[in-house]
Amino acid sequence: MSRILVVDDELAIQRLVSAVLARDGHAAVVVGTARAALAEIDRLAPDAAIIDLGLPDRDGLELIAAMRSRLSIPMLVLSARDATSEKIAALDLGADDYVTKPFDGDELLARLRSALRRAGAAPARDAVVRHKGIAVDRGRHKVSMDGRDIALTPREFAVLAALVEAGGRVLTHGAILERVWGRAHVGDVEYLRIVIRALRLKLEIDPSQPLLIRNEPGIGYRMGG
Amino acid sequence: MRRAGLLRDYAIAAATVAAVTVATLHWPGTLGLPSAALLLLLPVLLVSARGGIGPSLFAAAAAALAYNFFLLPPQFTLRIHGADNAVSFIVLFAVALVTSRLATALKARERQAQQEAQASAETAKLAALMSGQEDLNAALAKGLVFIEGRQGATRIVSREAMPKDDPAFGPLDLSAAAWAIHNGDMAGHGTNIFPSADWTFLPLGQRGAADVDVVAVARPLQGTRPPPGALRAQVALLAQTRDRLILQEERRERRMLEERDTLRRTLIASLAHDFRSPVTVLRGELEALRLESPAADRALAQAQRLSRKMDDLIGIARIEGGAVRPAPEPVDLVDVVTGALEASGAATAELRIARHVAADLPLVSADPVLLRHVLINLIDNAARHARAMIGIAADEGRGSVVLTVTDDGPGIPEGEEEAIFDRFVRLEGSDRSGGSGLGLAIVKGFCQAMDIDVQASTRASGGACFTLTFPVFGATPS
CATH class of the missing domain: 3.40.50.2300 (Response regulator)
Structure with missing residues (x-):
């Protein structure tokens, strides 16, 4: 192939x-x-x-x-x-x-x-990127899951958008932090952890057994397949 | 020698005063009293310039008396008439006194400068001797011999072992030595501290640095030691040499350790690589064969176990080699537990897993990769001993988060809660199948490296319980 x-x-x-x-x-x-x-x-x-x-x-x-x-x-x-x-x-x-x-x-x-x-896939020009049932509308800053709108804070939205755009690819902590918080916060992993928790509470079926947002120990996050 | 010189000075004083007096008395024509007084200053100046306060004062007194007795009217009495005469007598005496003081001070300074020059020449000689030394003990021995040849017998008194039984040291000496060691300054003979001791003790270290070894130098058999400046300089030089050589030695040792460390790390790395590649191929080939043969499936399971054991072996090598360098970061226990359970999938397939890790626990501070290995090993251990169930639970404590991994197996024999973490310990009756005996040793080693407390116990209901106590990650994000 x-x-x-x-x-x-x-x-x-x-x-x-x-x-x-x-x-x-x-x-x-x-x-x-x-x-x-x-x-x-x-x-x-x-x-x-x-x-x-x-x-x-x-x-x-x-x-x-x-x-x-x-x-x-x-x-x-x-x-x-x-x-x-x-x-x-x-x-x-x-x-x-x-x-x-x-x-x-x-x-x-x-x-x-x-x-x-x-x-x-065509380079992500579309306003809407998807992963499983999640649709991230970058133009209107809206996220829906299985057709249901989900309210996110701007930071949560930015982190989720980055992960969904990357598909199943792992994004390093540093890469996400730089994109969402700026270069000065590249080392502040705890910011990211808190936002990921909030996202899991809103998106995962069981936030204590996350399947959607997966952690790579010491490295970063990826969307689960 | 000195006494004879002194006597000669007194004789000179007497003789010159007498000569000038006689000359004045028999002066052809008439000589005024002021001129006579000035003439009598000459012997005083002469004697003063030779030094020595005694002869100078004697000359001054003699000149004043001669002036008074022979020249001042009324002649041949010691009585003084008239203010002028009194003034000239007093001035004569005062001039004599001051001149002699000045001359004496000058002489003393000259002598001191000479001594200092000699001392610094000696010190320079010692410095030259020391600069070539490479061996600590040889250098100290040579330095002590040098000082001994010039100042008197020497010893080194260690700050750890006071020479209580050495007959050379009396109680006063021991006190002086203790003072010198404790205060890092010189004491004993020739100093203000315990001056009546028989030895002088000088610290073998930076001035004022407490708790150093001291050099003891015996008091000279006759007389007293000249001012101890030179001795202090020489011992300071020894101390410098000692510090330099100790530093050199430390540097050499550190370099050696670093080299050994590098070698060890390289070894561990190549160990990892050399094992992983063949196991990778083995697993890959078996995976391909699995579809055709159930034997390949069993072999694959064993190959997977082998690679787990290999990770343990590499982990132990890293702990042993001091090569575990945790990189702690804020960790969400939900992530670690999820990851570890997935990695242990095959081992726990037939067991029920009770999992109570809330999604809103505080973040803990740990190295996520090491912690994952720790959890995988604990789950693996629980899976080998459990009958039907494994429990993983996390709770918030006071300033800490406590994670427990439990099973419903036979538990840990009483009194073995510590020993279970030792390498290659597989407790009797509790070992059902193939633990390497390394898994729990790695748990302990990695936890220690991360400052995480780990305890083993048996639950009231039976079954083992492993408890990890984490420090909570400090900062709360905005």
């Missing part, structure tokens, strides 16, 4: 990821180095990329930044590095999502699907 660039130097992982991608009908194009990846992207024109961080010639974070400056395709990080700081760095440099090894094949495919869906 889609052509996916896989950047990983380990043969066994290359084969495994190719096999997993084949389950969803994707064609994997495998390269082992960052240099090869950069040399090939123009010719290959992939629909998405899956990138390991521990590459032999360059750090994967550098590759992400270099690729993001040239392409707008979805990029997923697939790495054995599980430090929170690395995940945040990858996301802030332009990666769309992050999966740690050992990974679940189905999870990788689901994340890839969500990233491709978002990339394929």
Whole structure:
């Protein structure tokens, strides 16, 4: 269905990821180095990329930044590095999502699907963006759920709009805080926590077992699928 | 030597006064009294310039008496007639006195300057000796030998062990030593503190810094020590050298520790990577095979368990290596509990989960990634011991939030509530299936790193209860 660039130097992982991608009908194009990846992207024109961080010639974070400056395709990080700081760095440099090894094949495919869906959708020009039953009307600053209007404060609206626009993609705490509160408040995670709570109280069926707004520990939030 | 010199000065004083008197008496022609008085000043000046207050005063007195007796009318009596005569007598005496004082002070200053120059030359010599030293003990030994050669026997008195049994030190010396150690200033012989002690004690550290080791220098066998400035400077130099070498040593040790730390971190990181990659492949391949064979499904479950154990092993390595660096942030327990329960899905599939975590609890301060690992391990542990149910509940306490993970299993044997957190402890009778013995050790290690209190107990109804007590996150957002 889609052509996916896989950047990983380990043969066994290359084969495994190719096999997993084949389950969803994707064609994997495998390269082992960052240099090869950069040399090939123009010719290959992939629909998405899956990138390991521990590459032999360059750090994967550098590759992400270099690729993001040239392409707008979805990029997923697939790495054995599980430090929170690395995940945040990858996301802030332009990666769309992050999966740690050992990974679940189905999870990788689901994340890839969500990233491709978002990339394929017309750039969110419409006034109304949707996720599941939630409709966020950016023109009129209104939110409805299953047709029922929901009253939100301006901050709640802004946070929800950011998450819904991102689809299932994870947004880092810093990214949301900067967009909604401004650069000065990038470190004030508690502001965000309080607003997320308020949103859950208004949107979730059981706010103590949230399904819609999901937390990635130490990293950020995403809309649940 | 000095005594002979002094006698000679007195003799000179007497002789010159006599000579001038005789010369004045036999002056050809007539000499006025004022001129005679001026002439008599000469021997006083001469003797004063040689120094010594005694001979100078003697010369002044002798000159005044000679003037009075031989020259002032009435001659050959000590009586004085007339105001003029009285004035010239008094002035003669006063001039003699002042001149001798001035000359003596000048001499003393000269001698002092000489001593100081000598002392600073000595100190410079010691400084040169010390600057080349790299070994602490050798440097101190050399420095003490240097001082010993010039000032008298030396010892080092440690601030930790007073030399009570050393016969060289009397009770007064010990008191002086204690004072010097406590106040960081010199005491004993040659100072104002315990001056009658037999030793001088000088702090081996910054001046005024209390509780330092001191250097003891014995009082000279004869006479008293010259002013202790030079000695103080030399001991200060020793102290400086000691501080420098200790600092050097600390720096070297720190560098070594840092290198070891880096090595350890690299090892843990590569350990993680080297294990994760093969397990990833294993899991992936089994996942693909699962559709065809039930054996692959069972193997996959084991591969998943293996990767959980691997995380535990890496976690323990991080705790052991001191590589756990929590990054606390305000955390919503709803998030952590939800995430941990999802991650433990397979282990808890057949159990009922009673979950009471209100959505409006205060935020707690914790590292969300470490806390997630802690909760997964507690849930995993509960799942292995529970018969039918696991409970997860959070409550607000006084300035804290308390989270409990409970099960309806056999509970924790009495007296084992602490030991259960030790590594590789699997309590007898309570171990039904495959705990690594690391899970609870990680719980304890991570909680300690995050300043979260963790306790194990047995509930009244039986079954184990693990209690985490969190500090509430401080600030309330606007």
